[in-house]
Amino acid sequence: MVKLVDYAKLSARQVRKKRMRVFLTAFGIAIGIAAVVGIISLGEGIRYQAIETIKQQSDLTLIEVTGSVRDGTVIPITESKAAQIASLPHVESAGPVYRISLATMRQTYLDVIGIRGEDFQAVFSPKYTIGTLYTASSNDVVLGHDISAKLQKYEGIRPGDLFTVMIRDYDEKGVPRDRKLAITSVGVLQERGDQLDNVLLMDTASALRMVNESMPYSAVYVRVDSPENVFTVVDEINAMGLSANGAFKQIESVNRLMDIVILFLSIFAAISLIIGALMIVNTMVMSVYERTREIGVSMAVGASQGDVVTLILIECLYIGAIGGILGDLLGIAFSFAINTLGKAYLLSQLGDLLSGFARYDLAIVTPQILVLGFLVAVFLSFISGIYPAIKAARLNPVEAIRQA
């Protein structure tokens, strides 16, 4: 350890002696690092905005769990699975549902969700324009905003009305036969902007009674306690062999897209990093060549090949560290330029369209990105130093000393 400290001091002198050369070489790496830092922070900034927008515009903490097909076997949502989902950590409430289809006498198709009243309240926190929730086991239904308007307009069915619907059964021969049932609209939901606008809601027991047979749940609606925990819950659900859907999928797509975009842009930035690394190789090979005699003398007075390699590599680490810090500073400057000039330009071009962007920075530089940039610079310099270091260590001391 003491030895390394001494070597570090010795190498520092070599670096100081050739300040300009070291600075220029480090600058080569720095440009690459700045490009990487700038691109990643821009990418992360755009990712952040996209996700924030999704969070604001959609109901992120709602997950729809459905059965799935695995290896040709259908995994249904049984009563016990539904209970298991409800008891997962971070699940605030869960409502297992049956989906059935009905039609009015005038052939308007109705999608029906059978869900227990208390689950419906807990998961969806519904607001009513008229009326209220159905009671358990009744033939009462709550109408979504749009379907209610449609039924009223085309069939004259108003909130509070009792009306007849048909359900289609098939007999043993597969011949369809329609049964008629009477239901009462007891409430209408306020407009929500989601799928509930177009469905009828009723109690689970009523739904089962209508289809006249038992069946597994069609889905479970899950309310997660906070947006941060959505993916944890989704993972748990997937682990149970069920599939999950919801607004979080949009975030997944954004993440996938941004990962690819950042990766591709980084490849271009990496090209400049490679050039920077080659500059280090070149500088160090030149430096070894210049110091041939010095290296020979060092070996004559007792430096081993390992000592020579260590000294050269430490020198490269200095260049890398300088390059990393310079690169981080340039990257911060680059991001700052994007956030001031770039954003002003974007807003002037796109106007209100991107008014949401005005609140956020376009490029977000995080400490992690800076640390990553620094480490990449140091690592690359280390790699670049290996060839010159080995070249130096392989020098024949006799010939090295003789060289004028």
Place this chain on the structure above:
Amino acid sequence: MQAMPGIIEAENLSRTYQGRVPALTGASFQVGKGEFVTLIGRSGSGKSTLLNILGCLDHPTSGTLTLDGTRVDFQADSQLIGIRRNVIGFVFQQFNLLPHLTAQENVEYPMLFNYQPPEVRAEKARDILERVGLSGRRDHHPAELSGGEQQRVSIARALVNNPPIILADEPTGNLDQKTSEEIFRLMRSLCEERKTTFFIVTHERDFGAYADRTFRLQDGKVITQW
């Protein structure tokens, strides 16, 4: 065979470089502890080759070499490093000081590879620089020193690890007559004080007067001159 083993024992040392006339063809000699020996010979007579072999920088093609009781002719390079660190000190014609280090640091340099703590390095270097008469020039860089002073620094560097053998390759080749004599006087007195063996390659016969013995290298063989 002598009863007392020499500090350098060379027997039948040969060195052949591919495609060239053999540089050494069976050189045999012994140097005792604390002896001051000069080696003369025409240019191209193999002086440097012999010195490189003695300095463990080169291997003999055949023959045996024992330094301070250790056979070194067949050792692996990694083991020869230990010999170079502890048994041998080098003095070069071109001084070969590191230009960006001060006199003090140049003398400390070999101890760096011997893993001595900084305080020990500084103290030893101070002492030996004082001995060669350069106390006042410790913080000067080689470029600020005269040739004679640089060679003194170089001698101090060679001695700092206290090796039993100093090998010098025409140490006064780049110096004027007066300075050369000073350097030889210094080496001679160091040899007597410290009982360090000096093996000096030189082309100037005049300095034979300082030597206990002078060898001549002729046709790849060592002939004891006087």
